[in-house]
Amino acid sequence: MKNASIAIRNLLRNRRRSVTTLLAMIVGALAVLLFGGFSHMVKNGLETGFVRNSGHLQIQHRGYYLFGSGNPAAYGIHDYARIMEQVKADPQLAPMLTVVTPILQMGGIAGNFAAERSKTVFTTGYVVADQNRLHEWNDYRFPVKPRYSALTDSSPDAAVIGLGVARILELCAPLNIADCPLPQDTSASGGARMPADIAALTGSEPANRPQEQTRLELLVATAEGLPNVGELHVLKAESQAIKELDDVYVAMHLASAQQLVFGRQPHQVTAIILQLQHTDQIPAARERLQQLLDREFGDDKLEIQDFGALNPMYGQTITFFDTIFTFIALLIGVIVLFTVGNTMSTAVVERTVEIGTLRAMGLRRSGVRNLFVLEGVLLGLGGAVLGVAASIGAAALINHAGLYWTPPGRVERVPFTLDVAGANSLLVGCAVGLTIVAALSAWLPARRAARLNIVEALRHV
Amino acid sequence: MNPVVLTNVNKSYRLDAVRVPALRDITLEVRPDRFTVLCGPSGSGKTTLLNLMGCIDRPDSGAIVVANQPVAALSDDALSDFRARNFGFIFQNFNLIPVLSAFENIEYPLRLAGMAPEHRLHRVRELLEAVGLADRADHLPGQLSGGQRQRVAIARALAPAPKLILADEPTANLDTQTGAAIIALMRKMQREQHLSVVFSSHDPNVLAEADDAVFIQDGAITAIERRANRAEAQS
Numbered sequence: 001m002k003n004a005s006i007a008i009r010n011l012l013r014n015r016r017r018s019v020t021t022l023l024a025m026i027v028g029a030l031a032v033l034l035f036g037g038f039s040h041m042v043k044n045g046l047e048t049g050f051v052r053n054s055g056h057l058q059i060q061h062r063g064y065y066l067f068g069s070g071n072p073a074a075y076g077i078h079d080y081a082r083i084m085e086q087v088k089a090d091p092q093l094a095p096m097l098t099v100v101t102p103i104l105q106m107g108g109i110a111g112n113f114a115a116e117r118s119k120t121v122f123t124t125g126y127v128v129a130d131q132n133r134l135h136e137w138n139d140y141r142f143p144v145k146p147r148y149s150a151l152t153d154s155s156p157d158a159a160v161i162g163l164g165v166a167r168i169l170e171l172c173a174p175l176n177i178a179d180c181p182l183p184q185d186t187s188a189s190g191g192a193r194m195p196a197d198i199a200a201l202t203g204s205e206p207a208n209r210p211q212e213q214t215r216l217e218l219l220v221a222t223a224e225g226l227p228n229v230g231e232l233h234v235l236k237a238e239s240q241a242i243k244e245l246d247d248v249y250v251a252m253h254l255a256s257a258q259q260l261v262f263g264r265q266p267h268q269v270t271a272i273i274l275q276l277q278h279t280d281q282i283p284a285a286r287e288r289l290q291q292l293l294d295r296e297f298g299d300d301k302l303e304i305q306d307f308g309a310l311n312p313m314y315g316q317t318i319t320f321f322d323t324i325f326t327f328i329a330l331l332i333g334v335i336v337l338f339t340v341g342n343t344m345s346t347a348v349v350e351r352t353v354e355i356g357t358l359r360a361m362g363l364r365r366s367g368v369r370n371l372f373v374l375e376g377v378l379l380g381l382g383g384a385v386l387g388v389a390a391s392i393g394a395a396a397l398i399n400h401a402g403l404y405w406t407p408p409g410r411v412e413r414v415p416f417t418l419d420v421a422g423a424n425s426l427l428v429g430c431a432v433g434l435t436i437v438a439a440l441s442a443w444l445p446a447r448r449a450a451r452l453n454i455v456e457a458l459r460h461v
Numbered sequence: 462m463n464p465v466v467l468t469n470v471n472k473s474y475r476l477d478a479v480r481v482p483a484l485r486d487i488t489l490e491v492r493p494d495r496f497t498v499l500c501g502p503s504g505s506g507k508t509t510l511l512n513l514m515g516c517i518d519r520p521d522s523g524a525i526v527v528a529n530q531p532v533a534a535l536s537d538d539a540l541s542d543f544r545a546r547n548f549g550f551i552f553q554n555f556n557l558i559p560v561l562s563a564f565e566n567i568e569y570p571l572r573l574a575g576m577a578p579e580h581r582l583h584r585v586r587e588l589l590e591a592v593g594l595a596d597r598a599d600h601l602p603g604q605l606s607g608g609q610r611q612r613v614a615i616a617r618a619l620a621p622a623p624k625l626i627l628a629d630e631p632t633a634n635l636d637t638q639t640g641a642a643i644i645a646l647m648r649k650m651q652r653e654q655h656l657s658v659v660f661s662s663h664d665p666n667v668l669a670e671a672d673d674a675v676f677i678q679d680g681a682i683t684a685i686e687r688r689a690n691r692a693e694a695q696s
Contacts, residue, residue, distance in 0.1 A: 002572065009560035357556040360517045361617075362545025362573045364538050454517040458552070 007375040010347070011382075017343055022383050024339040025438070028332035029387020029430055030394060035328055036426045037395050037418035039321040044140040044419065045407045047279060050311040052135045052146075055099065055273035056282050057289060058310060059083060062301040064270060065309070070107035070122060072261050073223040076268030077102075079300060084272055086296055092288045096281045098137060101130030102269035104257045108220040110161070110250060115170035121161075123218065123250040125257025128152055134275055144414050149251070150236040156256050159216070159232035162249030166237035174214045175237050218250065223262050230260040239411045282306055317408070333437050336383070340441035344376055348449040355449050356457025369443075369450035376442020377435060384431035392427075395420035462529055464625040464657040465491040465514045470523030472509055472680075483509040485680045487523070491625070491659055492673060492687075496651050499661040500668050501677035507661035508629055510677065514659060515548050515627045516540050528624050545573045549618030551628035551647075555610040557602040563613045564589065564598040567620050574621045588616035592646065608639035615647060619654070626651075626658040632667065644670055 011018045061075040068075030080102050087093055087100055104125040111118035128151045135146040150160045166172050172180030214234040222228045240246040258267035276285055286304055293302050308315055355368055395418040403416035472484040484506045491497050499507045512518040513525060516532050525532050528547055535543060557566045567588055571581045589595045592612040602610055611631055618626050632640030648670055651658045660667060668674055674686040
């Protein structure tokens, strides 16, 4: 305790130098923590977006993820209703679950006969009420309202399409979409005229058909491999943030999608989405779910895909941000290393006679070394505490500044917030890291001080 | 038991490529309970001899025995502990720790010696009284005059009750009157506490106070004058 008191007094002895060193550490902590808070927010935002769309776990037919995308006939789950019942009734799984819902995804061709346009699309059929509940997941308490499906309370033939689909099928005008250009040259446009034989399936010739402004025809392959066309009423075109998805996205009611693909045959789905209360429940939920499927549905060739596998972009984004964070932290660490090292080296030179005196009085080398290392540690602790406090304050100011932005992969603007105060591991890690770096910086000058020749130290001018 | 015995001690320093002899074939017994003065001009080797006696430097050759303990074989840590127990140092520039108060400066060697807090408190107060600075206990060195600082340094040297006090020209940076007061104080305490003090100086006033005077010139002892212990003579 006395050593700590002496170390603090020595640090206060040259206030300007100590304050300059502390400032360097505070700025370093600000850089690390504010970027860490930003990175945290982006990660949580992405996770929230993905969990709202695809849940934490999905039960799929074996091979669907790798080979069966858009092929419900070959990779459908026929016993899905019973599986969902069993999952919801399981005493271990039930407390973890927020939503269990089926979806059906399939490829097809969408056509707007009024404009004589068609486009290959990727269609998802879902249960609207469940989809809305999926979108209510907000474990990180983002200050945004859930984005409910435009299919809510709509007729069974209703559909929502991507902005790209609307543009290519020339549905922008009927849907009142601004900034949606028409093709200058129809031969170069993304869409293609629907072949006459396919058009014939709709039962009417385009030229003779009265224009129904927001109608589109969706051509899919049935479970028997035959073409089937359904007529959908487009309620809305929504941006999907990613152009490739925007250009193929069609969403409709699950029952209608099943009717289109399976007709009078037993209806199937391509996946059962399980959304959990918290993301960290994935391992436990997955293990229990696997046991359940093995025991009750062993013959159904089912497999479980988790959140990470379903959304590889999430992992890539996390890695990207972690790499930048590591780079910034290393850079700051090196700056702090040199700053504290320089401060302590100067202190050793200034206190050479004092070191000689202490050694003459009987202080061991280790005692001298510990004294200077302790000063470095205290400097580091001071910088860490002030840096953390400054970062929390700066983050609070930014969070209350009313800033908005559109995160990558999202459509809607969200408040720009930095999650610093809640990121305990980040705060503790930064504080401990700064203290350790400061201690390491002080160690070399401290070692030099401890090894000083006593006689030469006493003679030092 | 003689507090320090040096036998055929040699010491030289390297100055660039040249070795400069500092002490040559020094053989000396410092007698207990004596005020011994090392006397000689600047550069004669007084400080080097004090450093060797105080075990803060090692000789090139020869033997040094402190309180019957040969010190050559002691490790650096053992020598540090040995110094803490056996020596008190008084420096020309006082060398007080600037961030510690007078009280804390005196207390520091007691901490090194591992003395219990309540004993430390008593001992420091006793010493502050003895050097006349009881009312300056909380003052930092920068708030004290030169004479007061040296009094604190004397109290600090006496604190662990060492076997030998080594003082390297402690009056050199003081005015004549203050210097004389410091010598008087040291002499008084040496007598009262039966200390062995080795004092380096070329001040005739200091030499006049010596029980034993050791004359050094060019790194060699030219004469040793053993005078009667004045305390004994008086008794």
